Amino acid sequence: GDSVTQMEGPVTLSEEAFLTINCTYTATGYPSLFWYVQYPGEGLQLLLKATKADDKGSNKGFEATYRKETTSFHLEKGSVQVSDSAVYFCALTVTSGTYKYIFGTGTRLKVLA
Amino acid sequence: EPEVTQTPSHQVTQMGQEVILRCVPISNHLYFYWYRQILGQKVEFLVSFYNNEISEKSEIFDDQFSVERPDGSNFTLKIRSTKLEDSAMYFCASSEGQGLNQPQHFGDGTRLSIL
Numbered sequence: 001g002d003s004v005t006q007m008e009g010p011v012t013l014s015e016e017a018f019l020t021i022n023c024t025y026t027a028t029g030y031p032s033l034f035w036y037v038q039y040p041g042e043g044l045q046l047l048l049k050a051t052k053a054d055d056k057g058s059n060k061g062f063e064a065t066y067r068k069e070t071t072s073f074h075l076e077k078g079s080v081q082v083s084d085s086a087v088y089f090c091a092l093t094v095t096s097g098t099y100k101y102i103f104g105t106g107t108r109l110k111v112l113a
Numbered sequence: 114e115p116e117v118t119q120t121p122s123h124q125v126t127q128m129g130q131e132v133i134l135r136c137v138p139i140s141n142h143l144y145f146y147w148y149r150q151i152l153g154q155k156v157e158f159l160v161s162f163y164n165n166e167i168s169e170k171s172e173i174f175d176d177q178f179s180v181e182r183p184d185g186s187n188f189t190l191k192i193r194s195t196k197l198e199d200s201a202m203y204f205c206a207s208s209e210g211q212g213l214n215q216p217q218h219f220g221d222g223t224r225l226s227i228l
Contacts, residue, residue, distance in 0.1 A: 034216065043117070043221035044156075044204060051214050089156065098169040099211050100146065103156035 002027045006090050006104035013080055013111050021075040021107045023064075023090035031092040033057075033066050033073040034101070038087045047075075047088070080111045115139045119205050119220035126195055127228055134190045134223045136205030145188045146206040146217060147180065149173070156204065162188065163211075192225075200227045 007022040025033065035047040035057070048057030053068035062077045073090060090104040118137045126132045138145050147159040161168040162180055170178075179191045188207075192199055202224050206217040 032214065036219070041221075043119075044206075044219035046216050046218070049216060091156075098144070098161040098163075099208075099215070100158040100161055100169060101148070101156075101206075101217060102158070103148075105155050 002031070002092060002094055002102050004090050004092055004102055004104040006107050009108040011107060011109050013109070015082055015111055015113055016079045019075070019077040019080045019109065021088055021109070023073045023075065023104060025071050025073065025092050027092055027094070031094060034091045034093070035062070035064055035075050036089040036091060038089065040086070044089065082111045082113050085109055085111045117205055117207055117218050117220035119223050121223060122221065123224045123226070125226045125228060128197055129194050132192050132195055132225065134203050134225070136188045136220055137186050138188055138205065138207030139218055142207035142209050144208045144211055145182070147190050148204045148206065149201040150204070151201045195227045197227050200225060
């Protein structure tokens with residue numbers, strides 16, 4: 001069945017470091033891909049999305065490119081800030097039925113000043 | 114910006130008791146969802162709801178669970194007789210439409226603790 005695999009956390013970085021959080025997926029058809037972020041004590045917020053191969057989603061300095069050939073959607077940011085500390089979830093939506101989301105396990109990012 | 118609101122933020126309930134989790138989706142949204150996240154595990158789909166009926170449910174969503182849209186604004190998840198393994202964070206989500214380009218908007222979640 002459809003699934004999402006994320007790198008294990010926690011990821012601890014110093015401020016201004018480069019961030020990569022890996023995400024790979026398995027899906028039938030051509031899903032849309034999403035990154036959601038959960039700040040402490042808050043809900044899931046859409047960070048960025050891509051709906052077809054080679055699309056690049058971007059928001060707040062974060063980017064991810066939909067790579068069909070490697071079935072990946074890795075999240076990157078060139079220079080992280082303390083305020084980026086959160087849990088990041090990769091997700092896909094299936095292309096049939098009710099377009100429910102399939103989530104990865106989430107990766108906790110901690111950025112130190 | 115409009116948002117999905119969930120109440121309560123934390124619910125503590127004795128095993129075997131009924132619990133109702135409440136959600137107010139974004140007002141012009143038509144599709145509603147419940148997900149849950151057991152501590153340390155993945156966010157899992159429970160159920161989707163459209164036009165006053167369930168569109169799809171997962172195998173987790175057994176006879177102990179039900180959903181309802183009792184009025185024009187609320188969307189509730191009821192667990193009839195709670196078990197210890199129901200302890201989790203429950204997220205409500207809504208979307209304006211359906212399709213690959215229709216993102217779901219999530220609430221802050223309700224943490225359910227079963228004692």
